[in-house]
Amino acid sequence: MNRLTNIMPCRYVVCIILAFTAIHMQADDRELFIRTIKLSTGKGTVYQLFKEVSEQTGYSFIYDSRIIDNNKRVNIKKGEYLLIDAIMSIAGNYNLTVNVLGNHILLRLINEPTDDHSNGQKENNSNISLRGSIFDGETREPIQFVNVGITGTTIGTVSNLNGDFQLIIPSSTGSSKIKMSHIGYETREIEVSLLDNQSIEFYLNPKTIPLQEILISATNPTQVLNDMIRQKRDNYSLAPVYMTSFYREGIDYKKKNIDLTEAVLQVYKTGFESNSGFDQAKLIKKRRATNQQMNDTIFPRMKSGIGSCLVLDIIKEMPEFIDPNNNSRYSYSFDHITTIDNRIVNVIAFKQKASVNEPLYMGNLYIDDQTKALIEIQFEINPKHIEKATHHFVVKKTRALTLSLQEAKYIVSYKPASDGIYYINHIRGDIVFKVRKKNHLFNSLLHFWFETVTCKIDTKDVKNIPRNERLSPETIFSETNHTYDQNFWENFNLILPEERLVETMINNLNEVIINSE
Numbered sequence: 294m295n296r297l298t299n300i301m302p303c304r305y306v307v308c309i310i311l312a313f314t315a316i317h318m319q320a321d322d323r324e325l326f327i328r329t330i331k332l333s334t335g336k337g338t339v340y341q342l343f344k345e346v347s348e349q350t351g352y353s354f355i356y357d358s359r360i361i362d363n364n365k366r367v368n369i370k371k372g373e374y375l376l377i378d379a380i381m382s383i384a385g386n387y388n389l390t391v392n393v394l395g396n397h398i399l400l401r402l403i404n405e406p407t408d409d410h411s412n413g414q415k416e417n418n419s420n421i422s423l424r425g426s427i428f429d430g431e432t433r434e435p436i437q438f439v440n441v442g443i444t445g446t447t448i449g450t451v452s453n454l455n456g457d458f459q460l461i462i463p464s465s466t467g468s469s470k471i472k473m474s475h476i477g478y479e480t481r482e483i484e485v486s487l488l489d490n491q492s493i494e495f496y497l498n499p500k501t502i503p504l505q506e507i508l509i510s511a512t513n514p515t516q517v518l519n520d521m522i523r524q525k526r527d528n529y530s531l532a533p534v535y536m537t538s539f540y541r542e543g544i545d546y547k548k549k550n551i552d553l554t555e556a557v558l559q560v561y562k563t564g565f566e567s568n569s570g571f572d573q574a575k576l577i578k579k580r581r582a583t584n585q586q587m588n589d590t591i592f593p594r595m596k597s598g599i600g601s602c603l604v605l606d607i608i609k610e611m612p613e614f615i616d617p618n619n620n621s622r623y624s625y626s627f628d629h630i631t632t633i634d635n636r637i638v639n640v641i642a643f644k645q646k647a648s649v650n651e652p653l654y655m656g657n658l659y660i661d662d663q664t665k666a667l668i669e670i671q672f673e674i675n676p677k678h679i680e681k682a683t684h685h686f687v688v689k690k691t692r693a694l695t696l697s698l699q700e701a702k703y704i705v706s707y708k709p710a711s712d713g714i715y716y717i718n719h720i721r722g723d724i725v726f727k728v729r730k731k732n733h734l735f736n737s738l739l740h741f742w743f744e745t746v747t748c749k750i751d752t753k754d755v756k757n758i759p760r761n762e763r764l765s766p767e768t769i770f771s772e773t774n775h776t777y778d779q780n781f782w783e784n785f786n787l788i789l790p791e792e793r794l795v796e797t798m799i800n801n802l803n804e805v806i807i808n809s810e
Contacts, residue, residue, distance in 0.1 A: 325352075325393070326375070326377045327375055327377075328376045330349045330373070330374055330376055331372065332346075332369075332372060332373075333371060334371050335367070335371040335372075336366075338366060339361060339362060339363050339364070339367055339384065343383055344430075346376070346379055351396060352393075352396055352397065353398070354397070354399075355398070355488075356400035356401075357401070358492050360386070360401075360402060363494060365385070367385065369383070388402060388403050392487075394484060394487060397483065419463055419464055419465075419784075420462065421464050421485070422461045423459070423462065423485065423488050424458070425458060425492070425493040425494065426455070427441075427452050427494075428456055428495070428496050430498040435454070435457075436475055436478070436497060437451075437455075437456060438706070439473050439474070440473070440475065440719075441460055441472070442460070442471070442708075443462055443466050443485070444482065445711055446469070447747075448466070449746075450746055450786045450787065455789075455792065457791075458788075459786070461785070469484075469485055470484055471484075471488065475633070476638060477499060477631045477632065478497040478633075479500050481497055502630055502637070514625040514627050514641045515617045517660055517665075518615065518617050521660050521666065523665070524664065524666065525565060525608065527664075528666040528714070528715050530562075530564050532752070534750055534755055535560070535561060535750070535752075536717075536749070536750055536751075537557065537748050537750075537786075538557070538559075539556075539748055539786060541553070541554065541555040541744060541787075541788065542595055542770065543742050543794065544593050544740070544741055545742070546593070546728075547738065548738070550794055551584045552582075552584070552593075552771060553583075554580070554770060555579070555581075556576060557579075557787075558574045558575065558599070558764070559574070559575040560574050561573040561574070562606075565609050568609060569604050574766060577785075579773065581771055591694070591739070595771065596767065596768070597766065598743040601743060602744075605705050607670065608707070608717075612654070614654050615658070622645055622651075623644065623646065624645075624646050625642070626641070627640075627642075628641065628642040628657060630662075633659075637663065638661055641658040641660065642655075642656070643655060643658065645675055650678065652678040652680075652681045652682035653674070654675065656670060656671050656673060667707060667715075668707050670703075670704070670705050671704050673700070679699065680699075682701065683697055686698055686701070693730060693731040694728060694729070695731075696739075697726060698724070698725075700725035701722075704719070705720050706718045708747075710750060717747060719747070723741075724740070725740045726739045726740075748785065748786035
């Protein structure tokens with residue numbers, strides 16, 4: 294049973310070797326904090342030294358990044374320390390309490406108010422909002438598209454391109470755990486109660502695969518793909534479900550965002566044996582910001598962003614490159630082995646055969662070795678032939694512009710619910726054109742992107758969305774009429790906007806209101 298222990302740290306006074314130490318702990322935990330550890334160096338960042346302590350003790354540290362700066366340089370004596378002394382010396386702040394819960398050590402300010410919920414805050418009496426950032430434990434680079442959810446529920450989101458996330462949960466799940474998982478990394482679970490009123494930086498460690506697991510894993514790509522196809526009925530839902538989804542689409546020109554639309558949708562998702570044409574979407578909330586006050590007279594619009602997300606549920610309508618038995622234009626190879634949630638994942642690479650000169654796809658399929666489920670696919674149009682596909686993406690353009698497709702990349706992932714059934718989780722598409730205006734010497738890049746994440750799944754009383762409430766998925770969604778709501782998100786989950794997108798929203802608030810009414 295987990296025990297919460299409060300420890301008041303020792304405070305040193307100049308010229309006094311031993312000062313009064315006010316430490317309160319239960320007897321069973323005393324051994325931990327009087328444990329001696331050895332710092333091999335006293336110089337480095339806070340992160341580096343805490344990492345060395347974690348490796349020796351097996352305890353992970355959690356602290357508010359507003360209180361303790363991970364990048365701050367530390368210069369203390371190397372050598373042996375009591376654990377509590379090492380913690381305080383590295384943090385450089387003796388006005389801290391140390392709370393121990395499970396295998397985590399939580400650092401807080403002494404007398405930190407518990408009713409100020411400015412970050413991991415209570416939205417109202419029934420919801421709590423949690424925020425954080427997720428980084429690679431070795432490179433310290435942000436990890437994008439990490440699955441973040443509450444164990445035992447279908448509530449979840451993903452981290453954005455900067456590794457940031459926000460998750461709003463009912464207060465009734467406050468005793469649950471938040472789970473962070475990503476292909477190739479060790480899964481991390483942390484008690485929700487530890488994150489309240491905190492702005493936390495999380496670090497996921499790359500997962501090392503034992504040699505014996507590599508040796509016994511299947512290496513026949515055709516067999517792996519056929520197993521995945523045969524197991525579809527066991528892994529994916531046959532019945533329709535409701536999905537609460539966050540959707541956003543954007544247009545970047547010359548590396549600046551010029552149009553951003555965000556929305557909450559209710560999606561009626563049919564079973565995997567029905568094609569995506571039977572899926573339906575209803576608009577719950579929407580907002581838009583435009584920034585077209587530029588010298589350039591390019592006003593691009595994106596069509597069929599939502600329709601693309603519905604079609605990209607590729608388990609429902611498997612494209613040619615997934616089924617090795619129904620085509621002769623692709624070749625397959627076993628690429629490598631990785632993991633997710635402590636399970637082995639086989640990575641199958643595919644590409645068009647050298648004899649094929651059409652603009653086809655290439656990429657990687659990630660298939661769970663145990664369940665045989667497709668959990669992720671990353672694919673793109675073959676860069677060698679991509680310009681030939683330009684006309685497939687352009688509906689209409691002015692004669693004054695020359696467009697050339699440079700990139701068309703997609704990511705699609707699935708996540709299991711508590712009953713083991715996999716549902717569509719996250720979809721993202723990035724389409725990049727090279728643009729040249731008539732009588733202009735230089736080219737510019739025009740980037741269209743869209744993504745959606747499933748935030749909640751409901752399986753009860755699922756019915757078709759009334760026809761008069763359905764969105765037309767093939768329209769220009771950004772121009773869909775919808776009244777702007779200043780309390781836009783309320784208690785909906787979302788993918789946090791990156792800094793450049795926040796700037797678009799803030800600087801173009803008038804456009805948001807005008808274009809949403």
